[in-house]
Amino acid sequence: MPDVTGKVRIAIDAMGGDFAPDEIVKGAVLAARKGDADITLVGPEDVVREHLEKNGATPDLVRVVHAAEVIREGEAPAHAIRQKRQSSIVVGIKLVRSGDADAFVSAGSSGAVAAAAATYLGMVQGIERPTIGGGFSSFAPNIVVMDLGANVDCKPHQLVSFAIAGTVYARTIYGIENPTVGLLSTGSEEGKGNELAKDAFPLLRDSGLNFVGNIEGGDILMGKANVIVCDGFVGNVILKFYESIGDRARVWLMGKYPSIRGLVGFIFDRVLPIKKLSYEGEEEGSGILWGVDGVVRIAHGACRAEHIVHGVVAASKAASVDIVGNLKKEIAYLTEQGRLNKGGQ
């Protein structure tokens, strides 16, 4: 879907995130200067242009699409996207729908982005609700955990759709031909776990995916499965827990060995960049919004300019490898095999 220049076209929500618009515009300018993608910023035109100038951007470096309104963190998503049709989130999503952008990146309210995407792009047939998955970078480069918080109190068949999206994720983004799928539970045998895990197990086994059974918390980083499916409550808690450990290790080591505080600081800051474990790769606790009929990437609310650059790279890749087309193909294949109608999917 690249434009005539051959570049992927990425629309960025200028007003989303804790440090918007400053850090977002700065990131957009950095991404545009890299030259791999055509960048469009979506937001109030005067505000965006002022920040572009501040960052020394020439007028033709970044396109600006005007969006007068801003949806704030904490607004009820469904209500907000209905009321604020001129918001940067709604306008940005519509650029993807109209084909004027190949992907949309936002660090704004993830609930509002998901609601706008589901409403204006629609869902891929066979998937009920948008889901977010992602790798736990650093220690585990070839895994994707799904869902990471977009869906809580899941039904068993939702875990099957996470498994399908995760399989396409691992295949298209990581290049793993036949990704293994594991069900997160409290024991390795079938029948271990809570009601959700027990009910999802046979659905996953019969899904036609490469299901390897239950995996436990200690297996997540060990590569026992490429795709790990769980309720978004569990996924969210684990991801945030994981992200906290690097800082905690640093503080703990300094407290325990005060005489080597300097060395510990040096090691964590310079030699081994594991201060924030998940900041190693490009995922950084954010990710592609799966299941919607278009490429949308939700970035961390706390993201800075360099994370926007990462987000653009990741969104470009997702658009280039056609994640949506691949997801549709996977669902069509599994449906054709007669797998997906078993067990109420």
Place this chain on the structure above:
Amino acid sequence: MPDVTGKVRIAIDAMGGDFAPDEIVKGAVLAARKGDADITLVGPEDVVREHLEKNGATPDLVRVVHAAEVIREGEAPAHAIRQKRQSSIVVGIKLVRSGDADAFVSAGSSGAVAAAAATYLGMVQGIERPTIGGGFSSFAPNIVVMDLGANVDCKPHQLVSFAIAGTVYARTIYGIENPTVGLLSTGSEEGKGNELAKDAFPLLRDSGLNFVGNIEGGDILMGKANVIVCDGFVGNVILKFYESIGDRARVWLMGKYPSIRGLVGFIFDRVLPIKKLSYEGEEEGSGILWGVDGVVRIAHGACRAEHIVHGVVAASKAASVDIVGNLKKEIAYLTEQGRLNKGGQ
């Protein structure tokens, strides 16, 4: 409850655990030689005596109580404890009931130990089912996460009983006078999270405990709350995940910096004993069985002799500080305040 010698009397399941009876008996002998507790081993007398001799124990070092049967990992707990009344688990629990031991330690089937304890010791009034909590040692010395896997698909009022037990845990074991209680969820504001968290929030707020609201995954190790309550599915996944990170960090660092493999190995093995994060303290992923009317400690199935020594120390402390009496007092106090009957407790 110490005997005439002033020592706490600990009964140990000689037949429970992956390395029983060898490592268990070895651990019991080490604990007995330390001299802080009177040790009784429960199991087939000939087998236990043979292993005691192998470890050079004098005949009066450790008492042996005969139990002919063994409950294996994987047997259905309720069925097993009914069928095998001469098992080391049932006989050991009964030593606590009869007052012949102050506490029982087992590395056997945790389901069977919990079932036997609930059946033969009974539950403390106001608590429905046994629960296991514990600290995540190393990085977070003053927290207890409860439940760690004994109870899944919890009801909101169960989280309140975890909070009560956790409060008594933090007060008696950690010496924190007025422990803070946090509800694990996916956002910090009330109303964030799944149905369980949303429904448990008002019950905890009105419980009379020192409730500080929701805490997120990233807050667990940060000391935002001393007691962190969650469904046992989530607690179990997080604990096992946590325990895996030390080894994973070591492997990852060695792979990423092959030229300093030796240094990494040295650091993890000798200087900073965080190869297994949770092996730092005495908890080690096992813990006191809370809610039953007696002191019972469940040890890791994979535990070795030194962990049995730790288990004896921890069980001795739990008996000495009278965790059960304190739990009863806390429940009586909260009930008297009229707190516990709100919201269906």
